[in-house]
Amino acid sequence: MKRLAWPLGMLAALLLVNLIFTDHFFQIEIKDGHLYGSLIDIFRFGAPLILVALGMTLVIATSGIDLSVGSVVAISGAMACLQITSLSSQDSIGGVLGAAGIALGLAVALGVGNGFLVAVIGIQPIIATLILMVAGRGLAQLISDGQIITVNSAPYKLIGGGYWLTLPFGIIIVAVVLALTAFFTRRLALGLLIESVGGNAEASRLSGIRSRGILIVVYAFCALCAGIAGLMISSNVSSADGNNAGLWIELDAILAVVIGGTSLAGGRFSLSGTVLGALIIQTLTTTIYSIGVPPETTLLFKALVVTIVCLLQSPAFRAKVFRNRRKPAPPAVSAEEKVTVAT
Amino acid sequence: MTLLKKIIALVAVGVLATACGGDAETGASSSASSSSGGDSTITMGFAQVGAESGWRTANTKSVQEAAKAAGIDLKFSDAQQKQENQIKAIRSYIQQKVDVIAFSPVVESGWDTVLMEAKTANIPVILTDRAVDSADTSLYKTFLGSDFVEEGKKAGQWLVEQYASETGDVNIVELQGTTGSAPANDRKSGFAEVIGADPKFKVIASQSGDFTRAKGKEVMDAFLKANPDIDVLYAHNDDMGLGAIEAIEGAGKVPGKDIKIITVDAVKDGMQALADGKINYIVECSPLLGPQLMDLAKKVLAGETVETRVVTEETTFTQEQAKTALPTRQY
Numbered sequence: 001m002k003r004l005a006w007p008l009g010m011l012a013a014l015l016l017v018n019l020i021f022t023d024h025f026f027q028i029e030i031k032d033g034h035l036y037g038s039l040i041d042i043f044r045f046g047a048p049l050i051l052v053a054l055g056m057t058l059v060i061a062t063s064g065i066d067l068s069v070g071s072v073v074a075i076s077g078a079m080a081c082l083q084i085t086s087l088s089s090q091d092s093i094g095g096v097l098g099a100a101g102i103a104l105g106l107a108v109a110l111g112v113g114n115g116f117l118v119a120v121i122g123i124q125p126i127i128a129t130l131i132l133m134v135a136g137r138g139l140a141q142l143i144s145d146g147q148i149i150t151v152n153s154a155p156y157k158l159i160g161g162g163y164w165l166t167l168p169f170g171i172i173i174v175a176v177v178l179a180l181t182a183f184f185t186r187r188l189a190l191g192l193l194i195e196s197v198g199g200n201a202e203a204s205r206l207s208g209i210r211s212r213g214i215l216i217v218v219y220a221f222c223a224l225c226a227g228i229a230g231l232m233i234s235s236n237v238s239s240a241d242g243n244n245a246g247l248w249i250e251l252d253a254i255l256a257v258v259i260g261g262t263s264l265a266g267g268r269f270s271l272s273g274t275v276l277g278a279l280i281i282q283t284l285t286t287t288i289y290s291i292g293v294p295p296e297t298t299l300l301f302k303a304l305v306v307t308i309v310c311l312l313q314s315p316a317f318r319a320k321v322f323r324n325r326r327k328p329a330p331p332a333v334s335a336e337e338k339v340t341v342a343t
Numbered sequence: 344m345t346l347l348k349k350i351i352a353l354v355a356v357g358v359l360a361t362a363c364g365g366d367a368e369t370g371a372s373s374s375a376s377s378s379s380g381g382d383s384t385i386t387m388g389f390a391q392v393g394a395e396s397g398w399r400t401a402n403t404k405s406v407q408e409a410a411k412a413a414g415i416d417l418k419f420s421d422a423q424q425k426q427e428n429q430i431k432a433i434r435s436y437i438q439q440k441v442d443v444i445a446f447s448p449v450v451e452s453g454w455d456t457v458l459m460e461a462k463t464a465n466i467p468v469i470l471t472d473r474a475v476d477s478a479d480t481s482l483y484k485t486f487l488g489s490d491f492v493e494e495g496k497k498a499g500q501w502l503v504e505q506y507a508s509e510t511g512d513v514n515i516v517e518l519q520g521t522t523g524s525a526p527a528n529d530r531k532s533g534f535a536e537v538i539g540a541d542p543k544f545k546v547i548a549s550q551s552g553d554f555t556r557a558k559g560k561e562v563m564d565a566f567l568k569a570n571p572d573i574d575v576l577y578a579h580n581d582d583m584g585l586g587a588i589e590a591i592e593g594a595g596k597v598p599g600k601d602i603k604i605i606t607v608d609a610v611k612d613g614m615q616a617l618a619d620g621k622i623n624y625i626v627e628c629s630p631l632l633g634p635q636l637m638d639l640a641k642k643v644l645a646g647e648t649v650e651t652r653v654v655t656e657e658t659t660f661t662q663e664q665a666k667t668a669l670p671t672r673q674y
Contacts, residue, residue, distance in 0.1 A: 041564050137423065
């Protein structure tokens, strides 16, 4: 929990900025039978990023990385919308479920492909997934024929743009996926195995862990998350845009994972940290729109905030700056921290 | 080297003509005419922005079809909205020694180096649809495309007429295109110029929606929360406007009534929304400039002088006009 203090502080600071500069930012009302407000927007638009970042967390925990998630987002959205346009009735729930199933199946297959390249062929993860990152955009355009596919389907609209029990449906999906992931990795041994493979794949194999299988499962899970995120993004605007959907989301996802305190070197991870990291990024985006940062300077503003977050996250930096108040953390403390997070 | 290439091209033309037509005379006459005129099959390298919207897709189709019709060999690349991709594509066209390069710049600035490389390699460059801000206009032969400032002005004029009798403030929010792109800069400045004459028009928020529906919706959602009183939305393209419509509906307001919407482009989905009364006014920006582009390319290569600025024919649409125009809309 201590490790989450800095990102939590940063999120609070961002919200404080909004409290001062934006009227009605914290106002949440019921409109048309669902919750409505800026905070709800952060969850709604942040949901795809949280999902992608969740998958990315596990991949990074195996000391890998998945650059192809943005492309998988585009492919899954394009595939689902293409299937829906071929339905006789776009409002048929079974048809939409089928379309979503085909899209997610394709995403998982692509993830297994990534895992195969990494685990069996032994290509470095950054290169193996770079292949799909580049080729995937082409595949998405091939599926959508270079067009933006517009659909008009009420059940599909629900996934990313609808509400259930007054809550945005996307955030319910995220909660379910998060709960399942937390259960499998923290209540069962899977998380430990993943961390073990990330720490040293060869040593893990020698101690009887099927490293290859674990790696393939993790990459497939990451692609599945990206696939669901792709459905949400395309459903939110009822159209699939092969070129722009999920563009650069892999970078935001990696950033969310890093802000959340997961080491890029692998071997340990924090799911709650990642969720927090993704929320910080989305809050930052919403803040930029709300307080009216000029578009020309948006990227610079974002970069500054991210730099500050990362610096505050770094124990070495904190040790230097806050030297008089705190001593640099001795190694024993970080080992203890690792144990607390793992439990 | 160019001589060698011309010979290869000539042979290719000859072979193709004979192979396809099976008519030796046509093949002979075509190669004869090309050798006499000194122009073999023209190879054009076209660096597209990316398939950001239906508009861009129609633009791509128009260029591809016009090239086929004009017998021009088209090398096509898609930059996915990234300037570095486009620069890479142009460099590869220079290396492949194409006869003419045409491209729609993703953003306005930063083209001098690569355009200078093209100039040094003696390859003429034609800008389509978007301009560059290079001070040295000799870097390109001509710029074919819409006048974005004019489009912004048309949008502003309609607004001024609609609110002529209004005495209170008119709160406007603006969804800009990709930051730094010519249409975003010019549509913003043209609009601002016209409405700036009357202080009652206030642009209370203006952000980039990257010309996409998803961003348009996200930004509009934030606008709606931060500004309770929005009278007018001005979106730099239809797609952002369509995304914003969803956000407005989600906020329990009626697009086209509670918030008047002006967009630019007039793609089919946009025209449909206009006919349905969800958008109030669309300024057309025609993407069908392929045939004009091919004509210009031929003229430039034949050594004829061309105007440095060629404007495409465009109009505007109200809701009633949209209903009549919609059935025959190509894109």
